[in-house]
Amino acid sequence: MHIDALGEISHDPLAKAGALMLVVIAGLAIFAPLLSGYSPHDYTGNIFSPPDRDHPLGTDSMGQDIWARLLYGARTSLLVAGAVALISSSLSVLVGASAALVGGLYERLCMRIIDALISLPTIIVMILVAAYLRPSLPLLILLISLFSWPGGARIIRSQVLSLKQRMHINASRTFGAGKGHIISKHIIPDLSPIICALMMQDARRAVFMEAGLAFLGVSDPTVISWGKMMNQALAFTYLDVWQWWLVPIGLALSATLIGISFLSFSLETALDPRLRREESTEESISVARLA
C-alpha cells in the first residue's frame, strides 16, 4: 500500500498546530538577538523587576532579563532535541537494521545489550555519570542519546524483520540484488517515515530530559537552560515573580513538547492505517450498505 506520509499529515489540523508551535519556538530561538535588546548574561541591576517596556517578562533574582534568557534557553532546548534525535536515531537504525539483516549471534548480542540498557534506571545513572564527569552540553547530549537509542533500535529491528519478508524485497533479490542495494533502495526508503517518527520521539524525550536534568542541577553552568531557570524561579515562589518567571518558561517548554507530540501523533496515524478509526468505520458502514 502506498502511503504518502508528508501528504497525509499536511492535511491534518493536529499536525498543523504542532508545526505552528515548533515554528514559533524555533523562530524565537533563531531571532533571539533581534527580539531582545539584552544579552542573557547581562546584569541590568534591577532585581525582581516586574514586566515593563524594557523587560517584557521582568528580571530575575540576579537582575538578568527573563525574556532574553527564555529566548536563548529555547536555543539550548532545540539544539539538544536536534542533536539527540540525530545521534540516537542513527544509532537505532544502525544497530536495529544490522541486527535484523545480519542475524545470528550478532543479532542476539545486540538485542541483549539493548535489553540491558533499557533496564537501567536512566535518570539515576545519568545524574551519577554527569556528576562524576563535569557536566557539559555535549556530554549531556551524548548521555541522553545513549539512553534513548535502544528503544528505537528494537522498533527498527522489528520493522526490518517484517520488511525483509516483503514481496518487493524478494523480487529485488530475484534480480540478484545484494544487501547494499536492498538496504539503500528498499529498506531505508521504507523505513524513512518510521525513522521520522522515531526522531520526533527522541527529540521530545531529549527536551524533557535536558530540562529535567537541569532542573535537578545536572547541567553545564554556562549554558542557559529552561530547566535551570525553573529551578531558580521555584526558589522564589513566595514572591509574586513566578507569574512572569516560572509560568512563561513552563508554557514555552510545554509548547515545544506538545508541538513535537502533535506532529509525531499525526505521523503515526498516517503511517498506521489501523489507527484511522473514523474513516475505517465509515468505510465499513458503506461496505455494509453495499452488501
Next chain:
Amino acid sequence: MTLSIRNLRLSFGKTEILRGIDLDLEMGDCLALVGESGAGKSTLGLSVMGLSRGSASGEICFKGRSLFGISAEEFRELRGAEMAMVFQNVEDALDPVQRIADQIAEAIKVHSSSTRARDASRLAVRHLSNVGLNKDKAGMYPHQLSGGEKQRALIAMALVNDPDLLILDEPTASLDALTKADIIELLRSAIVGRMCMVITHDLSLAASLAERMAVLYAGRIMEMGRTEEILKGPRHPYTRGLIRSYPAMDATKDLQGILGQMVHGLPGCPFHQRCTQRIDICSLEVPKQTEKEGRIIACHRGGIVPLLEIKALSLTLDCYPVLRDLNISLCEGETVALVGESGSGKTSLSKAIMGLYEPDRGAVILEGRRVEKRDSAFYSRVQMIFQNPRESVSHRMNVLNAVIEPLLVQKKGSHEQRLQRAKKVLSMVELPIDDDFLKRYPHQLSGGEVQRVAIARALALGPKLLIADEPTSALDPSVQAKILKLLMNLQDRMGLAILFITHDIALARKISDRMAVMQSGRIVEEGATNQLLSHPSHPYTRRLVDCASGRYDGGNGDIILDRDVAELIAEPGDQSALEKYC
C-alpha cells in the same frame, strides 16, 4: 532397400528448394512428410516421380535402379506402373471432358498395350467399385462428382496398375470430416504392401496412416521417427511449433504459431531465424542429422534443450518438511503447470529454485550445469513473477524505476541503454512508454497494468525461464486472459520456459504443455496436460480434476473426503490402501 534417396538437392533458378534429403523406404512402409506450405514436401514427391522441373543432384534409387540418368521414356514407363501419385488438387487432376471410367481405362491401356479396350473399361469399372464408386458414378464426368468421389476416382487411377510406390499428396485436403474418414479407411487398405509417402500438413492424417513421419522445413528433414512418438514428444523446436499450431481434438493448450516466415536458401540451419534456442553456430553450419533412440534430428543443440532440472530437492521450514525429494524438469519453450491445493509446497518450490529459501538437499540444474551459487548470471536466466504485483513492485518506485531496477542491480549498460531496454520490455508487454506513464506509481495503475509492469521487470534481463507464481490470481478473468495471452506470445517470441504455478486446473489446462500435480511436497503425477486430465491415474489428481469439473462426488456417488485421500497419500508405500480406494 527399395526406395532410397541420398543427398537430394533441387533448385529452381538460384533458390534451393531441397537441400540434401536422405530417406529410405522399405516395402510396406508408410512415411508421412509433414511441414508447412513451401517446405518442399510436394517437390520431393514430384522429384521422386521425375516430374519436377529444376536442376536436381544427388541420388534416388528405386528398386536398385538409379532414377537419375534414365531417359524420359523409361521414366514414363515406371510412372503409373510401378510408382503412382495421387495429386493434391482434385479439380485439376481429372480431365473435365472425359468420363471417369474412360480416364482410368486409359491409364490401364497406356501400361499394357495388349489389353483390349473393352477389358480395360471393365477393369476400370471394377477398380472404381473397389474404391466405392458404383457403375453409375463411373460413367459420370468429373464435374458431376463430389469432392470425395473425385478423390476416390483419383485413388483408383493411381492403384490400377498396382504400383509399388504410392505417393499421396494431401489426399484429404478440403474434405469434410466424414468423407475424410471414409477416404482414410480406403487409403489404409490401399497402402498395404506398398511403399507409401503421404504428403500432408494434416497431422491427424499422418497419425492415422503413417507409422513413420518426417518433418520437412525449407528443404531439409528436421526430425524423423515414429509418428506416435513424434506427436507425443517432439524433440525438434520446429516439430513442436508445428504440433502446437495444429488444432487436434485432444489438444488442451491454446493454439500457438511459430513466429516469422520460412525463407529458403539461408546459410546454416534453415530454421535458425525462427528458432528461439539458436546459438552462433546455427547460422553458420548446416546441422547434421543424428540418430538417437530411433529418432533422427537435425539440430546443433540436439533438439529441444532441457532448461531446468530439479533433482531430489528437499526443503524443511521450521522443522516441517515442505518439499520431499522432489523431481521436475522443464525444456526450452515449454510451459509446465504446477498444480495442487494451497499448502502443497508449490510456492516454496518456486522460492527454493529462486534461492529465496535454501534447500536441505538436492540439486537445481540449469542448462546442464548444477547451480551452486545464485549469481547474476543465474538471475539473468531465471526470473520470477510473483502472485500479487502490488506487493512485488515497491510502492515507492515509479514504472520506469521499477523496470530499470533489475538492470541497475546487475549493472548492465549505461543509463541510456537501460532506458532503451526498459522501454523495449514495456512495449513487449504492451504497455505505453510515454513519459507520463513511466512516471506513474503502482497505486495509480490498474491490477492488470501492475502485473504487466512486474512481467516487464522479469523480462528486462532477458531470461529463458520464467517462474510464474499464480500471476493472475489477483486479476479478474478478462484481464487474466490478456495476461495469459501475453505470456504465451512471449513464449512464442523468446522461447520462454514457464513454470506456471496455479491451483486453477481449468486455467492450467489452457496454457500448459505438461502438468505436474503436487501434494504434500511431492510430485504425485506428471504428464502431458491432455493425457493427465483425460486419464488421471493418481487418486489425488482424480479428485482435483473431478472437483475442478464440478463433480464433487467422485463420479460414483461416494463423496471423497479430503482426509481419505490424505491418508492414502500419507503412506505412499502402502499400495494395498491405494488399490482398495481405486
